[in-house]
Amino acid sequence: MNKDNEQLDALENKVAKALGEDLKALFSPAGRTPDEVDRAVLDATRKRLVRPRRHRWRLVRAGAAAMAAVVLLAVVLNVTRDHVGRMHPAATATAPADIDHNGRIDILDAYKLARRLEGPGALEARWDLNADGQVDRADVDLVAFAAVRLDGGA
């Protein structure tokens, strides 16, 4: 069979480019694929294949994160408000916004969280107050908002 392969290779090497060109000219259709075929195939494609919903999922996730943040903020505010009359400023040992665990949520917590963001230390998952999957400046703003609200309400 090697001999046959060599014979074919040798013969193909002798084929002039013109053979392919003339064959293509002979067998190339005069027209092109009709537009109505394009439309039919592409319509069917769009119906059958569902585009990845990354953008939609992003919106859903952002919405869920925002909702979680609102709920969390409400919880933080309510818990602290309950304590306002008894201890000033409001305190809760379990409030995630109580960054320094001193039983109070105040502007120092926001400051300390901001410093932690800039420093090399590890960030705790519970500081993700808006539940968007990361601890960042938006969480600092939430702590600050809670602290200001408490101060204002005191």
Place this chain on the structure above:
Amino acid sequence: METDEKLIAAANAGDSEAFEALYLRYRDWVYALAMRFTGNGAQAADAVQETFLYLLKKFPGFELRCGMKSFLYPAVRHISITITRQGRRTSSDEALLAELPAPDAAEMGGSQAELAAVLETLAAEQRQVVLMRFVDDMPLADIAEALDLSLNTVKSRLYRALEALRSDSRTRRYFLD
């Protein structure tokens, strides 16, 4: 340009634009091939549509285990024959393929007319391999895959076809020796 494999992976993930890219990449080749099998523009257009709807139904979950042309070729051939048969009552696939419409000699130059005439003297299976090799630019292994033949059989058919062209005075000029 994205590879066929990447486009198929994206289409399997639901990306309709990836399938559209595949369609646009192979549409005109499928049309030319269908024209070769049917000799009729309307039937060829139907064959293109049917071929890609057939391919589309394989998504999601489509796995390409050969070249795209190797996958499409038998589908286009089968669909074209089916469409042609609906218009004509012919006994077998091979009978239909043997009747493959030859290009119109009146529309060709002299050398091309001679080439077409010599092609007509080849056995249908030899002519088919020559066209797949030189018109469709398919590698021998892809031709074998598309026709479900051994590589040796494809080589043998191509060798005999080329020898026939070389030995005919009308097509001798296509060979360099």
